[in-house]
Amino acid sequence: MRRLLLRSVFSVMLMLLFPLGVAAQDSIAKKKAMPATKMSKAVTNLEKSLDKNDEGKIAENYEQLANEFLNKGDNAKAEEYFKKALTSYTKLKRVNDKTRVTRSLAKVQENQKNFGSAIKNYEVAGSLAKDASEEKINLNDANRLKNQAEPVMQATYVNSNIELLKKEKKSGEVAEAYVQKAENSLQQKDKSVAIESYKNALVYAKDKPEAVIKIKNEIANVYASDNQFEKAIGINEKLLAEAVTKKDFNTQIKQLQSIASLYFKKEEPKKAVVSLKEAYDLxxxxxxxxxxxxxxxxxxxxxxxxxxxxxxxxxxxxxxxNFDELIQSDTTLISAKTFQVTEGKIRQLEKEKTLKDELITKKNTFNYFLLGSILLLLLLFGFIVKALYAIKTKNKEIALQSLRREMNPHFIFNSLNSVNQFISENKELEANKYLTSYSNLMRDMMENSNKDFISLDKEVEQLKKYLDLEHLRFQDKFDFEITVDEKLDAESVFVPNMIIQPHLENSIWHGLRYLDKKGLLQLKFQLVDAKVVVVIEDNGIGLTKSQELKTNNQKVHESRGLNNTKERIGLLNELYKKDISFVIKEKKLPESGTIVEIVFPLIDTI
Known part of the structure; x- marks a missing residue:
């Protein structure tokens, strides 16, 4: 009956110990504020970054918090926060950070014996690594886990990583690799190599006290497994003494428990009980x-x-x-409850961040849609403007062609009238000669009829043929001269087509043919200040007297001819931006006649 009562009391006590959070909630208000720890700082920083929605800081603080959990041995929590850090780094496209965290995630998954996920993440970290050495290290770890059933093969990958990590001067990871080598040696029943590897790990883990304690305890376990209890107890007692000096009470308790366990194995239960009681009291x-x-x-x-x-x-x-006092003084319960409350706040901030991100995404989507629509409208507007401009240009080209062809009927009429006159006067030879020259001229004009600009040599040839025809008809009325400036390359310089001929025609028909004596028509092409100046000069009766002699029909025709020329020059200037100009002036007395001056830039390409 007494033994049953004892068991019942113990069961009740265990039940009281597990839901300690209830008691802890009542006692938190009675406790003084705890000093800030690395964990609490990491949590505070994470809260701030989540509140500000600073993705970069959020990722860094997730990683920091994960590392704190890893140091405390909470691999599950470490994995949770490494995954969150990885998500943020991926979103930010920070490849180096993503590589590092993926490797850290693989390590905590390996610690939890989740080898499939660990292998996958080691391989991902290797594929992301920019450095060949870093890539090799991750792939070695992946292959090490793939060959768990083959310790000898595993040793090859571990040794390779040790050398690579030493070259990279990653002391913390070198220590971890030596621990892996020690564990591999224990699989192969080689305890001496295992101890040597643990000791090498200590050299590289000297700046990490928690890792040093863990490695030394592993060495003690190896000695204990080999029944070298004194060496194992010696290591634990030394760790205990160091913990007492540093006032590290948790380590003191752990070492007292380890010493007790060794004494039980050594079959010295009294010493074991002394250590356990000391650990319990502490x-x-x-x-x-x-x-x-x-x-x-x-x-x-x-x-x-x-x-x-x-x-x-x-x-x-x-x-x-001592139960109430124990619960009230248990800082771990207070810290756990505090973190539980804080973690709830973190979850809430994460939800708010998700909502903000969704709103930002929707806003960005709308903005992109709006921007895309505007760009589409601009493109459509540009297309319409371009089409209208093309139509306008085409219309100008058609108008220019129409104006150019408008000059021909009058010339054709005059030419045919000349042929008729030769026939009526029984001048058959002159008529034939005139028709031959006329046909050659018309062929040239037809060939060039669709061109706005032709080379100077072709224009001179065409104008000479025209003047030859007119001279054949009015040979007793005028002579003509054509001069081209030596500085002008007649083959490469271009001039407007059919701009000069109407002015030559006007000089002959409205000035020179009314003279009582033989006149002179001069056509000059000059290069002045990088511009081509065309001068048409005659010593005919002049503009004033010509106007007096003209019939109404001739006046209308001449006016239309001048307007035609002006319109053509205007269209050429609009289409080709050539700044072509012309001016007609009458010579001053006592001289008679007219001067036409046409100016356009030196054109060598069309």
Whole structure:
């Protein structure tokens, strides 16, 4: 009956120990504020970055918090926050950070024996790595996990990583690689190499106290497995002494528990009980309820095995008496509850961030759609403007062609009238000669009829043929001269087509043919200040007297001819931006006649 009661009391105590959070909630208000830890700083920084929606800082703080959990041995939480950091780094396209966190994620997954995911992430980290050495390190780890059943093969990859990591001067990872080598050696039952590897790991882990303690405990375990208990106990006692000096109470408790375990294996239970009681008293005094429970369970187990119910009951009574004080002083419970509340706030901030991101995405989508629509409208407007401009240009070209052809009927009429006159006067030879020259001229004009500009030599040839025809008809009325400036390359310089001929025609028909004596028509092409100046000069009767002699029909025709020329020059200037100009002036007395001056830039390409 007494043994049953003892078990019932112990069960109740365990139930009280597990839901400690309830008691902790009541006691938090009574506790003074805890000093800031690395964990609390990481949490605070994460809250701030989430509140500001600073994606870069959010990623960095997720990674920092994950590393803090990793240092505390909470691999599950570390994995959760590494994944969040990885998501943010991926969004920011920070490849180096993404590579580093992917490798860290693979490590915590390996710690949790989730080898499939770990292998995949090691391979991803390798594919992301920009450095060949870093790529090789990650692929070695992936292959090491793939060959777990072959320790000898694993050793090859571990040794390769040790050398690569040394070259990269990554001391922390060198220490981890030596630990892997030690574990691999233990698989191969080579304890001496394992101990040597652990000692090498200590050299590279000297700036990480927690890692040093863990490695030394592993060395002690190797000695204990080989029944070298004194060496193992010596290591634990040295760690205990260092923890006492540093006032690291949690490490003191752990080392006392380890020493007790070794004494039990060494079959010295009294010394083991002394260590356990010391660990229990320290855990109770420092408010570490979890370790107090573990130590109490170990003591009860021993007393049960010895049938010493009296000691067990004494421990229970002591535990019950100090229970409230233990719970109230348990900083781990307060920290856990604080973090639980803070984590809830983090979750809320993450939800708010997600909503903000969704709103930003929707806004950006709308903005892109709006921008795309505007660009489409601009393109459509540009297309319409371009089409209208093309139509306008085409219309100008058609108008220019129409104006150019408008000059021909009058010339054709005059030419045919000349042929008729030769026939009526029985001048058959002159008529034939005139028709031959006329046909040659018309052929040239037809060939060039679709061109706005032709070369100077062709224009001179065409104008000479025209003047020859007119001279054949009015040979007793005028002579003509054509001169081209030596500085002008007649083959490469271009001039407007059919701009000069109408003015030559006007000089002959309205000035020179009315003279009582033989006149002179001069056509000059000059290069002046990089411009081509065309001068048409005659010594005919002049503009004033010509106007007096003209019939109304001739006046209308001449006016139309001048307007035609002006319109053509205007269209050429609009289409080709050539700044062509012309001016007609009458010579001053006592001289008679007219001067036409046409100016256009030196044109060598069309």
């Amino acid at each position: 855990a109770s005094k420092k408010g570490n309820s979890a370790e107090a429970k573990n130590t109490l369970s170990a003591l009860v187990k021993y007393y049960k095995s010895e049938g010493n119910e009296k000691e067990s009951m004494a421990l229970y009574e002591q535990f019950v008496q």
